[in-house]
Every structure is written in structure tokens, then in C-alpha cells.
Amino acid sequence: xxxxxxxxxxxxxxxxxxxxxxxxxxxxxxxxxxxxxxxxxxxxxxxxxxxxxxxxxxxxxxxxxxxxxxxxxxxxxxxxxxxxxxxxxxxxxxxxxxxxxxxxxxxxxxxxxxxxxxxxxxxxxxxxxxxxxxxxxxxxxxxxxxxxxxxxxxxxxxxxxxxxxxxxxxxxxxxxxxxxxxxxxxxxxxxxxxxxxxxxxxxxxxxxxxxxxxxxxxxxxxxxxxxxxxxxxxxxxxxxxxxxxxxxxxxxxxxxxxxxxxxxxxxxxxxxxxxxxxxxxxxxxxxxxxxxxxxxxxxxxxxxxxxxxxxxxxxxxxxxxxxxxxxxxxxxxxxxx
Ligand code: ADP
Numbered sequence: 001x002x003x004x005x006x007x008x009x010x011x012x013x014x015x016x017x018x019x020x021x022x023x024x025x026x027x028x029x030x031x032x033x034x035x036x037x038x039x040x041x042x043x044x045x046x047x048x049x050x051x052x053x054x055x056x057x058x059x060x061x062x063x064x065x066x067x068x069x070x071x072x073x074x075x076x077x078x079x080x081x082x083x084x085x086x087x088x089x090x091x092x093x094x095x096x097x098x099x100x101x102x103x104x105x106x107x108x109x110x111x112x113x114x115x116x117x118x119x120x121x122x123x124x125x126x127x128x129x130x131x132x133x134x135x136x137x138x139x140x141x142x143x144x145x146x147x148x149x150x151x152x153x154x155x156x157x158x159x160x161x162x163x164x165x166x167x168x169x170x171x172x173x174x175x176x177x178x179x180x181x182x183x184x185x186x187x188x189x190x191x192x193x194x195x196x197x198x199x200x201x202x203x204x205x206x207x208x209x210x211x212x213x214x215x216x217x218x219x220x221x222x223x224x225x226x227x228x229x230x231x232x233x234x235x236x237x238x239x240x241x242x243x244x245x246x247x248x249x250x251x252x253x254x255x256x257x258x259x260x261x262x263x264x265x266x267x268x269x270x271x272x273x274x275x276x277x278x279x280x281x282x283x284x285x286x287x288x289x290x291x292x293x294x295x296x297x298x299x300x301x302x303x304x305x306x307x308x309x310x311x312x313x314x315x316x317x318x319x320x321x322x323x324x325x326x327x328x329x330x331x332x333x334x335x336x337x
Pocket of ligand 1: 034106114115
């Protein structure tokens with residue numbers, strides 16, 4: 001029967017989830033050089049399945065290179081489809097009542113928005129995680145029709161200078177039944193982000209933007225209720241701002257971004273270390289995501305880096321941040337074997 005099929009499918013899914021080893025995973029993605037960009041040497045010396053090696057000026061590493069290990073590294077040739085396929089079990093688990101949080105972290109221009117939403121000129125191949133995730137959920141929902149009844153709704157939130165705002169006003173939580181509903185909403189949200197901002201690109205790189213998906217399911221046989229939630233977060237650019245060069249609003253923005261990204265790093269590190277106190281309250285971002293970080297929730301952090309040698313300083317600091325978040329968990333996973 002359909003119900004047994006779903007159970008069988010779930011068993012496979014749970015096995016895959018068990019394989020994830022712990023609740024926090026970190027993936028690294030390297031952006032390719034952009035068309036029209038002057039050809040230059042890449043700061044990436046090597047990529048293996050789980051390790052990335054960066055060419056370093058002497059001040060960053062003694063032998064002129066430094067390696068970092070994550071759960072997975074995607075090189076510049078990785079397609080949107082490859083990246084998404086790898087996270088599919090995680091996303092599907094939302095329909096089984098898990099909470100999931102996916103972040104895109106990195107300096108401005110490193111490819112965060114490309115991963116989550118896709119490029120400005122969207123094609124079917126270049127669709128980002130947000131679209132693919134929703135599409136997957138709708139397909140699974142259709143497959144389980146008659147067995148489990150699902151209700152899916154989404155919410156778009158922007159955090160700018162520690163202030164939380166709804167990207168789509170008067171529509172805090174919107175019920176959606178197809179990906180086109182979601183696309184329409186995202187476009188609306190994108191437009192609203194531009195209001196009151198002279199330089200929209202600038203502004204969007206300095207705010208955190210979050211697409212939250214709420215799932216409510218009812219098993220028609222047993223009446224069991226399943227609730228799952230997924231946050232898809234395009235974080236503000238992580239670049240350090242030289243305090244001597246910015247003043248006023250820019251300085252304030254930089255300080256808020258700094259504060260919230262460190263708070264996020266602290267929360268994830270503290271979860272990895274299984275500390276009893278997790279400092280969720282230190283920023284709006286971590287407060288918003290609290291229900292999807294820790295406990296049974298699954299977290300995936302996508303760290304993005306640019307290949308340009310000019311960016312090496314930021315690249316190293318991005319990878320160090322990510323390693324701090326990842327290494328404890330990788331270490332713990334090893335210890336558990
Ligand atoms: P961010 O969101 O980190 O500021 P973007 O996603 O806007 O960065 O990426 C900067 C530029 O690089 C955009 O023009 C984007 O389309 C392009 N880009 C980023 N990642 C890739 C990729 N994997 N393949 C092709 N182009 C990419």
C-alpha cells in the first residue's frame with residue numbers, strides 16, 4: 001500500500017540521515033572566476049573531496065599553503081544540481097518532522113546568493129537551493145497524497161542592523177501550494193528589500209535574508225501530526241570592515257553584522273561542544289533560528305570563497321570561522337566511532 005511505501009522510503013531516509021554523523025555539517029564551495037574577469041592565478045591550490053588548500057602569503061602560513069577539512073568541498077565546476085543533490089535527504093527530512101537550518105556564509109561576491117537563489121539571469125540549470133528545496137517538498141507532498149496530508153507555508157524575513165522585518169508586508173506567513181507561489185513571493189520580497197535603499201545590492205549584502213518554510217502534516221491512518229520547519233538563510237557579507245575607513249551608518253552596519261555572525265558562530269560552536277548553555281539570545285539572528293539549531297535539528301553551513309588572490313585574507317578568515325564551527329563536530333564524530 002501507499003502507506004507502506006512511505007514507511008519504506010522513510011526507513012531509507014532515516015538511514016541516510018544517520019549517516020550524516022551529527023547534526024552540524026559544513027560544506028565549502030569555491031566560486032569560479034567570472035566571465036570577463038582578467039585571468040589571474042587562483043588562490044586555491046587544490047581541492048579534494050573534503051579538503052581545500054589555499055596558497056597563502058607568508059603571514060598566513062609557514063609553507064605558503066594552508067589546508068582546511070570540511071564534510072565536503074565543491075570546486076568551481078560544481079553545478080547547482082550537484083550541490084543540491086547532496087543536501088536532498090536533509091531537505092526531505094522536513095516532511096518527516098525535522099527542523100533544518102541551511103546557511104550561506106562568506107564575503108560579499110563569493111556566491112552566497114548564487115547558491116541560495118541563483119544568478120540574476122535565471123535558467124532552469126542555475127536555479128538555487130531555495131527553489132529546488134520547495135520544488136522537492138511539493139513533489140514529495142504529491143507523492144504522499146492520500147497517505148499524509150501536508151500544509152506548507154512560507155515566511156520571508158530580513159534582519160538589518162539587528163532589526164527584524166518582514167520582507168513581504170501584511171503577509172507574515174503565506175500558504176503556498178506550488179513553486180510559482182513561492183517565486184512570486186520571493187520576487188515581491190526582493191522588491192521590498194529595495195524600498196528606502198539607494199543602493200540595493202549594497203543593502204542586501206549587509207542584511208541577513210531568511211526564507212522560512214513551515215510544514216504541517218497529518219498521517220491519515222494514525223492521525224499523527226508532523227511538524228517541520230526549515231530556514232534557508234543568505235547571510236550578510238562576512239568581510240571585515242576597516243574601522244579607520246568607515247564612519248556613521250556604515251560603521252554601525254559593520255558592527256551589527258560582526259556581532260550577529262560571531263553570535264551565530266558561538267551558538268554553533270557551543271552546540272558542537274554539547275555545552276549546556278547555548279547563547280541564543282545574543283543576536284536577533286540566533287533568536288530567530290533557535291528552534292532550528294540544536295536538539296534534533298539539522299544544520300548545514302555552506303561557506304563560500306572567491307578564487308582571487310586579492311581575496312586571500314578574507315578567504316582564510318572565512319575558512320577559519322568555518323573550521324571552528326566544523327572541527328569540533330568532526331572530532332566528536334571520530335571519537336564516537
Ligand atoms: P554574494 O551573494 O556572496 O554577494 P553572488 O551570489 O552575488 O555573491 O555572486 C557574485 C557573482 O558571482 C554573481 O554575478 C554570481 O552570479 C556569480 N557566481 C557566484 N557563484 C557562481 C557559480 N558557482 N557559478 C557561476 N557564477 C557564480
